[in-house]
Amino acid sequence: MNSVALAVTDGMLHFELSLACEVFGADLSHLVDPWYEFALCGPGPVRVGRFRMEPDSGLDGLAAADLVIVPGWADIDVDPPADLVDAVRAAHEAGARVASLCTGAFVLAAAGLLDGRRATTHWAHTRALADRHPRVEVDPDVLYVDNGSVLTSAGKAAAMDLCLHLVRLDHGSAVANTIARRLVVPPHRAGGQAQFVPAPVPDQDDHPLTRLFPWAIERLDRALTVEDMARRANMSSRHLGRHFRAVTGTTPLQWLLTQRIRRAQELLETTGDGIDAIAQATGMGTAASLRRHFNRTIGVPPDTYRRTFRTSRAAAGRPGSS
Known part of the structure; x- marks a missing residue:
């Protein structure tokens, strides 16, 4: 069974967090049995938007997961919490795949996981990511980037594109397409996020x-x-x-x-x-x-x-x- 840990702290974006919960946290054992073992990992009770969440374990639980997902980070003008950055880095060093959704890329970049790698984030923040982390090869035109053990997505709906991509890698297109139909979203979108920039x-x-x-x-x-x-x-x-x-x-x-x-x-x-x-x-x-x-x-x-x-x-x- 693949285990998925969702990193949660104060200041996360609830939309991307909810997408990850819907794909990996729902009981879809009728499609693949066993489905993912899913857990929320955080430093304690956290506030995400207007919601209060109680994690299943501390941030050290990230290191035990096969896949770690870091949702969007709301305030990109401040550094993400050091304990979150350290936990994400430790999980990757322990062998986990690490995927960021939207501005969660700023957490991965702070952990050094994007140095020398191609990455993306929401098109409105790609310049900020490139300026703050010059060793990261920021691609503003794609929906997501898969570097194998490190993955990043563009903003909002592109987070779903990456989640479905991860399911496709683990369980194949037929399962990913079934989930997409269940959620009434395209199973795969061609092109990049340049098409969503105001034009x-x-x-x-x-x-x-x-x-x-x-x-x-x-x-x-x-x-x-x-x-x-x-x-x-x-x-x-x-x-x-x-x-x-x-x-x-x-x-x-x-x-x-x-x-x-x-x-x-x-x-x-x-x-x-x-x-x-x-x-x-x-x-x-x-x-x-x-x-x-x-x-x-x-x-x-x-x-x-x-x-x-x-x-x-x-x-x-x-x-x-x-």
């Missing part, structure tokens, strides 16, 4: 990409081109590229590849289809092409991914080669 972006209900996205996803088994998508959106390829960059933070082809990889993950987990069949179903063409793109994006071959995250439903599916 003259058209209202989404009227935006041509709003209709283009589902159209393309329904046709992932086809060899779609930028020109195909541009014709569907009734605009030039160059104009389409500008819209994609503004709305998703990426290019049309990269967005399309991301959707193909996500579909391949689901098929690997939930069916017994062979790699050739999945390559056809996701528009990759050949098993060699699927393996190349999948390995480069996910970090492991599709065969290995299937063995790791194959669900019970997949085990009951059709037999297939890999």
Whole structure:
């Protein structure tokens, strides 16, 4: 069983804290049994916004967890508490993965965990993080950064993106997608937080990409081109590229590849289809092409991914080669 410890002290942001509790602290043993062992760790009774919380153990409990989550820190103009910083550092030294949500990155940076690493935080505070901690490579354009043992997320809803990413790493896409549906949030958002910085972006209900996205996803088994998508959106390829960059933070082809990889993950987990069949179903063409793109994006071959995250439903599916 993976154990998750949520660091709580006075001055934490309750929104990010609540997201972590909802994902890791809820009883989801009907999806994966056992689910995470979850605990709140703090120096004593703490006040988070208008709420008073009683932790399960002291901050020293962080060092016993497999995953430590540090929610957003409300007042970034003051240094986070030394006992919190020390406890987070000790947990990482003990082998825990440490993930910050929103401005929780300032706690990780104070602990030295982000030195020499790429990291992010809420777009409104990336400059402050970079100025205060010059050894941190701050990326203001992404929703989250995964450095393996140290992870950081951008602000607010991006905290959910990182939580779902962690579930996806531990239990696979099918489980993460089920949780996303339960919470009525996207299982994966393409692009970065640059799309959420105030900018003259058209209202989404009227935006041509709003209709283009589902159209393309329904046709992932086809060899779609930028020109195909541009014709569907009734605009030039160059104009389409500008819209994609503004709305998703990426290019049309990269967005399309991301959707193909996500579909391949689901098929690997939930069916017994062979790699050739999945390559056809996701528009990759050949098993060699699927393996190349999948390995480069996910970090492991599709065969290995299937063995790791194959669900019970997949085990009951059709037999297939890999």
